[in-house]
Amino acid sequence: MEEIGTLIVGGGIAGLATAWHHARAGGEKILLLESERLLGTQSSGRNAAILRTVGPDSLTTRLSLRSAQVLRRPPAGFTQVPLIDPCGLFLVADASHRARLAAWVDAAGPDSGGVEVGPGEFHRQVPFYGGEVDRVFSFPQEGRLDIAALVAGFAQGARAAGVTIRRGVGVKRLSTRGDRVTGVELADGTNVAAVTTVVAAGGWAGRLGEAAGSRVTLSPTRRHLLISAPQASIDPKWPVIWSLGDEFYCRPESGGMLVCACDQTVVDPSDCRRDDHVRELIAEKMLRLLPGLGDMQAARFWCGLRTMTRDDRFVLGPDPDLAGLFWVAGLGGHGMVCSFEIGRLAARRLQGGEPISEEERALDPARLVEASA
Structure with a gap:
C-alpha cells in the first residue's frame, strides 16, 4: 500500500486552505478526504458569511487583518469573482x-x-x-464574503497544484501504532497510510483525536x-x-x-x-x-x-504526544476570514519551518495540554 505524504481529514475551509498552501509550497503526495458529497457544507457552509476582522483576541485580529488583505486581492487565477462585497x-x-x-x-x-x-x-x-x-x-471595507467562491478557489487551486481530493469518503478512526498516528481507517474498513495526518474535521476533529489518544480537547x-x-x-x-x-x-x-x-x-x-x-x-x-x-x-x-478551544484561539500544529498527527482545528467561527493565514501557518509548520514564531507558539496544540495539566 502506497503511503501518502500528507493526509488531510476534512474538506471544509481548514482542510482546503491547508491543502492549497501546502501544495503550493512544495508539499507532495497530498490527499484530502471529505465525508460529504460536496466540499465546505458543514461549518464552512452554514455561517453568516461576514468579513469582520476586529475582535476581542489580538492575535486572531492580526491574523484576520492579514488574511483580509489577500481576500481583497486574491492571487491570480484564484477566483473570477470578488471574494468580498465591501458593503461596510x-x-x-x-x-x-x-x-x-x-x-x-x-x-x-x-x-x-x-x-x-x-x-x-x-x-x-x-x-x-x-x-x-x-x-x-x-x-x-468590510462586509459580506462569497463563501462559495472562496471554497471553490481553494479546491481548484489545490487540485491544480497536485492535491487529490476524494469526496463522500468517511473516516472511521485514526490508525495508530504505539504513540504514532499512521493514517486512517475509512468507514468502509479500508486503510490509508500517511506520514502525517492532518485533522481538519471541524466539530468532529476533537472526537477523532481523543479516540486516538490525544490529550488535545475541543468543544x-x-x-x-x-x-x-x-x-x-x-x-x-x-x-x-x-x-x-x-x-x-x-x-x-x-x-x-x-x-x-x-x-x-x-x-x-x-x-x-x-x-x-x-x-x-x-x-x-x-x-x-x-x-x-x-x-x-x-x-x-x-x-x-x-x-x-479553552482560550478561544486556534489549535494549529503537531500533536504534543502523537507523532504523525497535526491539528488545524478549533477555528471558533473565524475560519473564513482567517483562511489564508490559517493555511499559510499550517503549511509552514508542516514543512518544518523554523524558528517557530511567537504566533505559531500561541496556537500550538501543546499549550492546551499544558494548561489542562
Whole structure:
C-alpha cells in the first residue's frame, strides 16, 4: 500500500486552505478526504458569511487583518469573482460596553481601517436600528464574503497544484501504532497510510483525536441563524451591524435580514439540531433592535457548528504526544476570514519551518495540554 505524504481529514475551509498552501509550497503526495458529497457544507457552509476582522483576541485580529488583505486581492487565477462585497460594517456598543469596543479597536491598530462615527451619523445610515448606541466604529471595507467562491478557489487551486481530493469518503478512526498516528481507517474498513495526518474535521476533529489518544480537547458548539422573509423596504446594500452588549448581528440577505443572537451551546456534532427556544430569542431581539423593519417573519432558520478551544484561539500544529498527527482545528467561527493565514501557518509548520514564531507558539496544540495539566 502506497503511503501518502500528507493526509488531510476534512474538506471544509481548514482542510482546503491547508491543502492549497501546502501544495503550493512544495508539499507532495497530498490527499484530502471529505465525508460529504460536496466540499465546505458543514461549518464552512452554514455561517453568516461576514468579513469582520476586529475582535476581542489580538492575535486572531492580526491574523484576520492579514488574511483580509489577500481576500481583497486574491492571487491570480484564484477566483473570477470578488471574494468580498465591501458593503461596510458597524461595530456598535452600548454605554456598558464602550470600553470593551475601544479596547478591540485600539489593539487592532491603524491598519484595521476602523473610523469612529457618532451615534447620529450611524442612525442616519441605519435608521431602522433601535438598540442603545453609545459608541460606534465604521469599517467601510468590510462586509459580506462569497463563501462559495472562496471554497471553490481553494479546491481548484489545490487540485491544480497536485492535491487529490476524494469526496463522500468517511473516516472511521485514526490508525495508530504505539504513540504514532499512521493514517486512517475509512468507514468502509479500508486503510490509508500517511506520514502525517492532518485533522481538519471541524466539530468532529476533537472526537477523532481523543479516540486516538490525544490529550488535545475541543468543544463543538452550536449557533443559530435566521433569515427573515423578503421586504421591499430592505436595501440589499445596507451594512452589517454587530452589536456588543446586545450580542446581536444582522445584514441583508435574500431580500430579508440575516440575524443572529450570538447563542453558543456545547453539542454533539453528530446531533446538531435546531432549538426553537433560540428562535424565540432571535425573534425578541429582532423586534427590540430592528423596530424600523416591523414584525418580520422567518423564512429560514438553521444552526451550524463552531468549534472552540479553552482560550478561544486556534489549535494549529503537531500533536504534543502523537507523532504523525497535526491539528488545524478549533477555528471558533473565524475560519473564513482567517483562511489564508490559517493555511499559510499550517503549511509552514508542516514543512518544518523554523524558528517557530511567537504566533505559531500561541496556537500550538501543546499549550492546551499544558494548561489542562
